[in-house]
Amino acid sequence: MDKKIINLGIFGFGVVGQGLYEVLNKTKGINARIKKICIKDPDKPRTIDMSYFTTERNEILEDPTIDVVVELINDTEAAYEIVTTAMKNGKAVVSASKRMIAENLKSLYELQQKQRTPFLYEAACCASIPVIRNLEEYYDNDLLNAVEGICNGSTNYILTKITEDNIGFQTALQEAQDKGFAETDPTYDIEGIDPKFKLCILLLHAFGTFVKPEEILNIGISRLNDFDISYARQHNKKIKLLAKCRKQNGGVVAYVLPHLIGEKHLLGDVDNEYNGVLVESSFAENQFFVGKGAGGTATGSAVLSDISALTYNYHYEYKKFAQANHLALTHDIQLKVYLRYKKQGQINLADLYTISEKYESANNHYIVGTINLKKLKEAEWLKNKEVNLFVLE
Ligand code: HSE
Numbered sequence: 001m002d003k004k005i006i007n008l009g010i011f012g013f014g015v016v017g018q019g020l021y022e023v024l025n026k027t028k029g030i031n032a033r034i035k036k037i038c039i040k041d042p043d044k045p046r047t048i049d050m051s052y053f054t055t056e057r058n059e060i061l062e063d064p065t066i067d068v069v070v071e072l073i074n075d076t077e078a079a080y081e082i083v084t085t086a087m088k089n090g091k092a093v094v095s096a097s098k099r100m101i102a103e104n105l106k107s108l109y110e111l112q113q114k115q116r117t118p119f120l121y122e123a124a125c126c127a128s129i130p131v132i133r134n135l136e137e138y139y140d141n142d143l144l145n146a147v148e149g150i151c152n153g154s155t156n157y158i159l160t161k162i163t164e165d166n167i168g169f170q171t172a173l174q175e176a177q178d179k180g181f182a183e184t185d186p187t188y189d190i191e192g193i194d195p196k197f198k199l200c201i202l203l204l205h206a207f208g209t210f211v212k213p214e215e216i217l218n219i220g221i222s223r224l225n226d227f228d229i230s231y232a233r234q235h236n237k238k239i240k241l242l243a244k245c246r247k248q249n250g251g252v253v254a255y256v257l258p259h260l261i262g263e264k265h266l267l268g269d270v271d272n273e274y275n276g277v278l279v280e281s282s283f284a285e286n287q288f289f290v291g292k293g294a295g296g297t298a299t300g301s302a303v304l305s306d307i308s309a310l311t312y313n314y315h316y317e318y319k320k321f322a323q324a325n326h327l328a329l330t331h332d333i334q335l336k337v338y339l340r341y342k343k344q345g346q347i348n349l350a351d352l353y354t355i356s357e358k359y360e361s362a363n364n365h366y367i368v369g370t371i372n373l374k375k376l377k378e379a380e381w382l383k384n385k386e387v388n389l390f391v392l393e
Contacts, residue, residue, distance in 0.1 A: 006037045010070045020299075023300040057208030067091065120306035126198065128293070145246065149278075158173055159241065199254055204318065218257070238259060241258050252327040253333045262393065331373040339389050342364065344387070346380075347367075
């Protein structure tokens with residue numbers, strides 16, 4: 001192992017940047033030190049010595065003594081620019097920007113092949129859970145069937161608070177924001193977009209499949225009402241927002257949807273900002289990873305682990321993609337669903353393959369039935385915010 005000290009140039013000093021600073025300081029064994037931190041606002045009060053900071057990005061990108069660029073900013077376009085410039089300048093890069101990565105996976109993959117410089121992003125998926133490296137390395141010779149889990153800490157925190165502590169949605173969301181779990185624009189959390197970005201990344205490392213975020217159906221938890229919550233309670237189920245990908249009919253299906261799961265389900269005990277990932281493979285069968293999915297030091301620890309991996313020249317080989325039997329995205333699966341709506345006619349019942357239960361009252365109607373994922377994804381009526389859905393397991 002190369003024991004030289006790694007010089008880091010960091011972009012961003014928000015929740016994750018400060019978390020990284022803290023874990024880095026408390027980890028004695030790591031041969032890395034921060035040389036510069038590039039920030040947007042020089043007037044903002046900072047918790048560490050001002051000599052660390054610069055607002056000039058080239059002080060990092062063009063400093064030949066900086067070996068690793070750590071990108072932890074909010075602005076997706078600027079993040080892409082920084083990451084690609086750093087790689088072109090021959091620097092190894094670590095990033096936690098799931099949106100930027102998910103939206104640019106193909107070009108970032110190609111750039112790595114061209115530049116032969118490592119780009120690691122463990123913190124972008126389920127924060128502290130080492131899921132990407134495990135999918136990359138451990139399951140190389142196994143046949144993966146499915147990867148599914150809770151991939152967003154904020155929504156899991158909100159769901160726990162509103163269903164178990166009877167706290168209102170807005171209060172729970174505010175708490176998730178105050179604790180630094182939520183995105184700057186929390187719409188990405190509560191509409192299930194953030195876990196979709198993570199699912200795109202997981203799809204590549206699990207099945208070698210490049211998928212654009214817009215190809216995947218996502219519904220979050222913003223449509224949830226008291227009726228839905230009591231329905232779940234009456235059926236002894238927990239509400240969990242799950243991101244799933246699974247081999248199906250020669251392809252791979254993927255979606256982010258709220259689910260009702262039984263109390264004995266492994267993910268049923270994953271509460272608050274914790275995330276959980278279930279991996280199903282042909283020989284090892286079921287495995288379960290759990291850990292904090294949001295927060296400064298939890299995410300910082302994954303960034304630190306990537307920096308540490310760089311000290312032994314680790315890089316992703318994208319083995320499932322290289323194996324050339326990567327699977328195409330399909331929507332060919334029947335889902336058993338609960339569909340709740342406010343007024344008659346708000347959903348097209350003809351889109352359902354079967355209907356096994358129907359309920360009507362003044363303000364809430366629901367049906368239980370099966371529907372094809374492709375139909376669901378294309379359904380105009382599903383865009384109506386007065387319609388909510390649970391996948392029933
Ligand atoms: N907003 C994200 C979440 C942060 O709540 O999971 C971690 O990716």
